[in-house]
Amino acid sequence: MELWISRNQCQSGHLVPTLPETSLLVALSGRPCNLGPDGDVGKPIGIFDSGLGGLTVARAIAGAVPAENLVYLGDTARVPYGTRSAKTVVKYAIACAERLLRFDIKLLVVACNTASGVALTALQDRLDIPVIGVIQPGARAGVMATRTGRIGILATAGTVASGAYERAIHAENQAINVFARPAPLFVPLAEEGWVAGEVPRLAAHRYLRPLVEVDVDTIVLGCTHYPLLSETIHQVAAELLGHEVTIVDSAEATATTLSETLDLAATPDRAAGSLEILVTDLPGQFGAAASRFLGKSVGALDIQVIDL
Template sequence: MKNQQTDSLPSHPIGVFDSGVGGMTVMRALMERLPFEDIVYFGDTARVPYGVKSVATIQHFTEQIAHFLLEKQVKLLIIACNTMAAVAAETVRRVSPVPVLDVIDAGARNAVATTRSGNIGVIGTPTTVNSNAYARSIHALNPKARVYSQACPLFVPLVEEGWLDHPVTRLTAHEYLKPVFVEQIDTLVLGCTHYPLLKPMLADITGNRMLLVDSAVSMAEQTAQLLDEMGLANPQREAPDYQFYVTDIPLRFQTIGERFLGRSLNKLDMVQL
């Protein structure tokens, strides 16, 4: 870390983690919303995707990652992966001495603030949807809300293929969203960190019928608020430090990573857990 002389908690980095590159949509939103914060990103690219694994395995992997980032002296942990947030957020909170924010809570808060009718749609991976975590978070904030969830397992591979506005992706989206559309929802939560890359196509398909809640943007907003309230905002006014750790660097990593981040990827290290 840079601020060795003034090693107070606010000068410490934020820790962000995901099962792979998806969380870089959250990283990108944080970089834009909080341009003076140092950020350490962890992507478990050797074991991605988590959305198809069992709950016990996801909890075990998630705890390993949280320990890794806590050793990097982070002042805040952000669970940028909806699948981990859905089934392992409590596991992280149990082991973490610093505050823990997660994308599901952030997305749920934003959805409840956005909806007028109280009818909220949620799309995500099978594990996220089966966990029912969004419905629980939304109902904890507004018991009158009605939540309609739909798993969209093909959206992640479609995004990674780069088919962000391809006829195949549109046809897949129409197929997945058919049952959601009949429910008269006015708000649709993009409950997976890959989905913000499909936002232009989804906005086109859904038209003016509903608002799309981007959990990456919601997360950045919630983080800014928390840092402010807790006096944890970084006082530095120079260019921040961004460090990326991954468990594997596959062939297409650079391409996919930069597509998610919207800028070039520097300071990338491979580690084993």
């Protein structure tokens, strides 16, 4: 199984191509970036999403640049963004960004596919720090991974309808064939921890069949919830296709972009960074669900409830 990860090898030992060691962040953030270990030591990286899913991005970034301090904001009182108008999503995204700016962040990651597709430009124009989303890194990674030029996208209905991944992929290579399909049940399955077994496999069969019919060789996970189901998605896709398929995790691609373009990983003498979690509402079982997304235990006392 090939996954885009922040290191040069995946767990299976297969080599995984890395993103080019050029200043991708300049192109992705819309402004020059002068970040480095000297001038910004201690300043955190801000990350926001409409809910839980962006914690997979926080997890990937923490793995790629473990010395960095992270502040994560989940706008859980207004989740999901996918059902909102573009104007409303932009308003919510600006509110999240302005709240994170109070932490003197040096960079903002929009860890929400809906907000990345709708509000990224508005945030880049408004803020004086680099702002990147998860769509362009995932799209770029998909283009680099495909061998046949046939890429499938699994995402929420809102992200699929926006055409954001198609635009991002075609900006890299207009010759690529892109086939986007909604996979809405993957979100509640991930939040409930049903990531393996009969139920997620049945859902994967249903969502992957249209991609199998067009014989994709690469599938981009276009929702930050979906990495929790990546093993099941890969297994079912390989079974249905009859050949190997590359799974591109946009969260990991985003983390790789950060680590390679900013060289933030080149700070071996620094202590491990911290992660602060903010939410706009604390629903029941949030701590348990957050622990699944982060891959480590998160207690209720570790989460701060705020107003925007």
